[in-house]
Amino acid sequence: MAPKLPGLVKGLGVTLRTMMKPAVTVQYTGPHGKEREDPPARARGVIALKEENCTVCMLCARQCPDWCIYIEGHKDKAPPRREGGKPRSIQYLDRFDIDYGLCMYCGICVEVCPFDALFWSPEFEYSEPRIADLLHDKTRLGEWMEGVPEPQALEVGALAKKGGKK
Amino acid sequence: MAVNVTDRQRSAYIAAQAADARVNVELEAEGMTLNIGPQHPATHGTLRIVVRLDGEQVLWAEPVAGYMHRGYEKLTEVRTYPQITTLVNRIDWLGSFCNEVPFILAAEKLMDVEAPPRAQWIRCILFELGRIANLILFLGDMGVQLGALTPVFFAFRDREHVLNLIESATGGRFHPNFDRIGGLKEDFPKGWIDETKGVLKKVVGFCDEIETLLMGNEIFERRTRGIGVIPPHVAMEYGLSGANARASGIDFDLRRDEASPLPWDKCDFKVWTHPDGDSFARYWVRLQEVRESAKIVRQLLEGIPSGAIQAKVPRIIKVPAGEAWVHTENPLGEMGYYVVSQGGLGPFRCKIRTPSFSNVSITPWLLRGVFVPDVITILASLYFILGDIDR
Secondary structure, three states: OOOOOOHHHHHHHHHHHHHHOOOOOOOOOOOOOOOOOOOOOOOOOEEEEOHHHOOOOOHHHHHOOOOOEEEEEEEEEEOOOOOOOOOEEEEEEEEEEEEOOOOOOOOHHHHHOOOOOEEEEOOOOOOOOOHHHHEEOHHHHHHHHHHOOOOOOEOOOEOOOOOOOO | OOOOOOHHHHHHHHHHHHHHHHHHHHHHHHOEEEEEOOOOOOOOOOOEEEEEEEOOEEEEEEEEOOOOOOOHHHHHHHOOHHHHHHHHOOOOOOOHHHHHHHHHHHHHHHHOOOOOHHHHHHHHHHHHHHHHHHHHHHHHHHHHHOOOOHHHHHHHHHHHHHHHHHHHHHOOOOOOOOEEOOEEOOOOEOOHHHHHHHHHHHHHHHHHHHHHHHHOOHHHHHHHOOOOOOOHHHHHHOOOOOHHHHOOOOOOOHHHHOOOOOHHHHOOOOOOOOOOOOHHHHHHHHHHHHHHHHHHHHHHHHOOOOEOOEOOOOOOOOOOOEEEEEEEEEOOEEEEEEEEEOOOOOOOEEEEEOHHHHHHOOHHHHOOOOEHHHHHHHHHHHOOOHHHHHO
16 A cells, blocks of 8 residues: 555646646747648638639528628620520629628538538638728639538448538 | 805715715625626636625625626527527537537427437537536636646646547537537548547546546645535525536436437446535536546447438428427536427527526525635536526
8 A cells, every 4th residue: 555645746746747748739830930730621711612603592691690691693694505595694793702700600601502602611820900801702712712622531330422422 | 264165065065974974884884895707717707796795704695697698599589490509509618519409409309300320329429528528628627716727738738639529520619510400410520430539548538637636635625625515405496407416416417317319328327426515526526427428428439320310301491380398418517498489490489598507596505604715616616607607
């Protein structure tokens, strides 16, 4: 039977042992340059817009809980698909803004989009000194498409998605 | 030079003097009023507690809630069901996923749909991980309230592993918004289960470490043993739930006592109680709970069934008229939703029963007669989240 150590000494022993271990934190910015931990592929960092897929259906703007998506579009004639056919009329996207000062990062817009025009990107470095600059327009949202990861493989036992790559 | 004083001025002066005298007498007789909060480092947010002191002793205490009221019960009436899960995430922000589950279960009960078994198991796993993330922070934070800084750093270090797991599965560290009516948003990514098994080892290691750090410590024991004792009948009267009730010897755990679609009944775990009812007992019960949660997650990971994670539900969710009440054992205690639907896109009324609100209601009874330094310990050991009080 070991003699009963006072609790303080026992506690300090734990502290000492941990002191010898390397630090678990990462030096994000500072004299040693820039290190960063990449968030997982599913992380909801920023919403990217694939402009050519958007049909200005306004579903995302309507479903957004805090109405931070602003969409404007107009209808116009487009050349016919087949030669000699009638000119089609399609919707053109004029404005697609997301106000990240309001966004709650719930992901409802990405989920409801029926034409796969919105994606989550794990990118997170877009803080701004002025809150008005958090309003990203459609070119800025289009640039985020670079960071969108490929669809991930799922855990064993999961049902494969319909039409999705395995 | 003589000053002309009217009768009116003279009587006003006399009245002012009398009022001053009255205030002085009051101060002497009933002590000093002290506001703890609304901005105070020892309360986890904006809870204000007004205490009346006689020297170092508390004569009377009253919690003032509402500094962070966000009106979620009212907001749910103007939001659709999928939008509400993202709101209720923010009620108890340390164990967010646990807030979604009872609401979704209530909606599923009204719609009469049931999520497939795999979805229920994943829900249960994430629920318990949320509990671990929540309670680990308490285990470290209790040390800070007593002046020990090391435990909180250990707690933040090991909570990060759990939060990383939740993030890689759901996409959100704090606000998963992962639960859907009739299932879940997505399945786990590849390799998640193995990763989780590794993290559970770290969680259990953290429990052992914090036990050596704090449990045998003389300062910790003397500042918590016998302080803030809640007898079982008082705990019952004030509607305490969760670890606060179990620390008073009330054997009450909804995971075990209530039939739930979540597979808690398929796991083998022990509900710990403590007969003392003091601050130490509340700490000890929560420490054991983290271990039990780790045990539950390990068992669930072993037996997770394969298959679909989403039942068939219409694309636009309309919940049929009716009323449903679902409550679960959340990290802080019993949390429940009473959803009244009139067949629309959103609920007609939603009553949210949060554990912290009831747990904090005992403070006027509990703080009477204690000393000022113990106020902080007792509040810390009751463990409330401000968003959970005010919602």
